[in-house]
Structures are given as C-alpha cells and as structure tokens.
Amino acid sequence: MTALEPETLRVLTTGDGSPTLQRVDTGWTYRSDRGALRESAHVFVAGADLRGRAHVRVLELGFGVGTNFAALVVAARAGGIDSLDVHAVERSPVPSALLPVFDAQAHALAVAAAAHGHAAAHGVSLTLHPGEFEAHAPQGVFDAVWLDPFGPDAEPESWSVDVAKVVARALAPGGRAVTYSAAGWVRRNLAAAGLFVATVPGPIEGKREFTIAAHTPERLGSVKVRNAPR
Numbered sequence: 001m002t003a004l005e006p007e008t009l010r011v012l013t014t015g016d017g018s019p020t021l022q023r024v025d026t027g028w029t030y031r032s033d034r035g036a037l038r039e040s041a042h043v044f045v046a047g048a049d050l051r052g053r054a055h056v057r058v059l060e061l062g063f064g065v066g067t068n069f070a071a072l073v074v075a076a077r078a079g080g081i082d083s084l085d086v087h088a089v090e091r092s093p094v095p096s097a098l099l100p101v102f103d104a105q106a107h108a109l110a111v112a113a114a115a116h117g118h119a120a121a122h123g124v125s126l127t128l129h130p131g132e133f134e135a136h137a138p139q140g141v142f143d144a145v146w147l148d149p150f151g152p153d154a155e156p157e158s159w160s161v162d163v164a165k166v167v168a169r170a171l172a173p174g175g176r177a178v179t180y181s182a183a184g185w186v187r188r189n190l191a192a193a194g195l196f197v198a199t200v201p202g203p204i205e206g207k208r209e210f211t212i213a214a215h216t217p218e219r220l221g222s223v224k225v226r227n228a229p230r
C-alpha cells in the first residue's frame, strides 16, 4: 500500500459546489466533476435502498476522499438510521490534510480512522482496511457493498470477476451492491460472481445509468434484470 504524496493531487470544485480531488498525473477525479456529493447521494446512498433499516453495515471498495461515506452520514442523520458500521478498503490513501470537509462529523471520523484504522462516535463507526480489493476478506456481511474504483478503463483489474466475488461474498442475502459504472463487462462480471444485475437512471446531468446488483431479482425492485447469474 502506498500513500499518495500531496503534490500528486489537486482540489476541484464540482458542479454542485462540493469539492473533489483530481490525480494530477492521470486527470482521474474521485467523483464526478458535475457534482461530487450529488453523485454519492444519488448513486451510492439512494441506490443502496437502505429504507427501513435502523442498523446499517456498508462495505466500500475504494474509500478515496470519503464522499460516499459523508453522504451516508448525512442521510443517516436526516432520519431512519440509528447506527452505521462502515468498512472501507483502500490501497492508495489520500493524505488526511487533503480530505475534503463535506460534513464535520464524517470528516472527523475519516481523519481519525486514517490515523488509527478505526474510529467511532455518535452511532457511526468507520474501519479502514489498507490493501487491495482482490485480497480483502470481508468481516461478516453487509446491507450494501459499494464497488467504487476509478473507471473500468482506468483500473480494469479492480472490476474483475475476482473483485466481483468479493462483492458477492460480502453482500447480505437482502443487501444491494452498487457501482456507478454501467459497462456491459462490469455487469457480466457481477453476474458471473452469482448476482442479479440491473441498471437504473443516474443523477440529473450526471452519468446516464448506474448499476445495482443483489442475490435475488426481487431485491432489485421493479426494474428489469439485465444480467443473471450463470
């Protein structure tokens, strides 16, 4: 695992006014430049469909700058979720001093977890696992699994069948996996790992479609299954 040097990153303000970081060498952004926080709230939090769950466990593959985590903390505080237990895997941590502040509580937890591996306060717990998705052994099962590397063309190894198997293994029987990519081969890899897969509309002005997956077609809701386990 290699922590990133501060000079390899630059701050961008995205379309909804929220910040993200960009890798200087490749130009990759950690969230959509059209609206970082809006993308996290729409794709990862709403896409996970956590309604009716008071105690929520989430596994995130790719902690990045903690945008999804912050959007989840904000949603939990807004109502309905009493406790959050978030585990995140990351091979290239961003220096704490550069983690954007989307939300004070989420930011404090992200900084403390970066220093100690784990942090918890006011019903929210965050555990950071340094390392590769492929090698991750999930601790229990999760209501949502977020697959969130950089794009399939940028980091193809992080969208492999082996990674999809980690997603499937970590996902609770009634859980939802979510990823922002709707690429056909990404969907097929999730299906090859044993999941039912569908695409749903993305945020306005953002990506056209994103992907949800589950152990049963019913858990996908009323949308059409596009890829089934084989």
Ligand SMILES: C[S@@+](CC[C@H](N)C(=O)[O-])C[C@H]1O[C@@H](n2cnc3c(N)ncnc32)[C@H](O)[C@@H]1O
Pocket (backbone or CB within 6 Å): 029, 030, 031, 040, 060, 061, 062, 063, 064, 065, 066, 067, 068, 069, 089, 090, 091, 092, 093, 131, 132, 133, 134, 148, 149, 150, 155, 157, 158
């Ligand atoms: C798009 S960013 C994640 C954005 C983040 N979820 C957020 O909300 O701010 C992708 C992250 O996944 C990490 N990553 C990509 N492939 C990985 C792998 N195979 N193992 C571990 N980390 C990986 C990258 O280092 C990067 O930090």
